[in-house]
Amino acid sequence: MADSNNAEQQADEAPKKGGKMKKVIMLVLGITLVGGVSAAGGFYFAGGAAEQGPKKPELPKLVLKDGTEVESDSTKSATIDPKELQVTYHQMENAFTTNLYGGGFAQAEIAVSTPYDKRVIDAIEEHDIAVRSAIVMKLAAGDSATLETLDGKKAMAGELKEVINETLREKTGFGGVDQVYFTKFVVQ
The missing domain is CATH 1.20.5 (Single alpha-helices involved in coiled-coils or other helix-helix interfaces)
Structure with missing residues (x-):
């Protein structure tokens, strides 16, 4: 039991x-x-x-002479007369000195301009080393005979604009440099 x-x-x-x-x-x-x-x-x-997805960076805006900012990718920006844009200039610090292809050397002081807001100049300053390196490499590829002519200098200014914008696009996603100016240029 x-x-x-x-x-x-x-x-x-x-x-x-x-x-x-x-x-x-x-x-x-x-x-x-x-x-x-x-x-x-x-x-x-x-x-x-x-x-x-990845966030799109906020792009610099075009600045009109009256201080109004316009989105750079808007349809309105395509219809703006370039004479209505406020241009900002920036003198690059220190001269660029480099040997030239085929012999000789060049020394140049360079300034840039942009119709965009201060973010383009800020990007140039922030990525100064990369921008300066690109400029020196492009100058070093030039030859003294070409750079001694007015047309050669104009062509080099256009090429420098492209390498500066390319460098800025790699670093920030946006170029923005409109012109490159030589404030001093010596070839020997």
């Missing part, structure tokens, strides 16, 4: 343990489900990472 009482007690206890365990598992699953749904809902309503 004692064996049958023990067997009955064990049979009664087994379902109780299983019942408690089921409740704990169901509670944990319920909490997990609610947390997962809440997180997914928050992620969905926040826009999700896949939809956001």
Whole structure:
């Protein structure tokens, strides 16, 4: 009889343990489900990472002579007369001195202009080393016979504008230099 009482007690206890365990598992699953749904809902309503992608940098704006700023990629900017734009000039610090292709050397002091807001000049100053390196490399590719002529200097100014803008685009996503000026130029 004692064996049958023990067997009955064990049979009664087994379902109780299983019942408690089921409740704990169901509670944990319920909490997990609610947390997962809440997180997914928050992620969905926040826009999700896949939809956001990389943020587009805020581009410099064209500046009119009256100080009004115009988005550089707007349709209005395409219809603006260049004479209406405010031009900002920036003198590069220190002269550029380099050997020239085929012999000789050149020394130049350079200034740039832009019709855009101060962010272009700020970018030139921030990335001064990269911009200066690009300028020196381009000057070094020139030859003294060409750089001694007016047409050669004009061509070099155009090429320098391109390498400066290329460097700025690599570093900031936007160029913005409109002209390059030689404030001093010596070729020997």
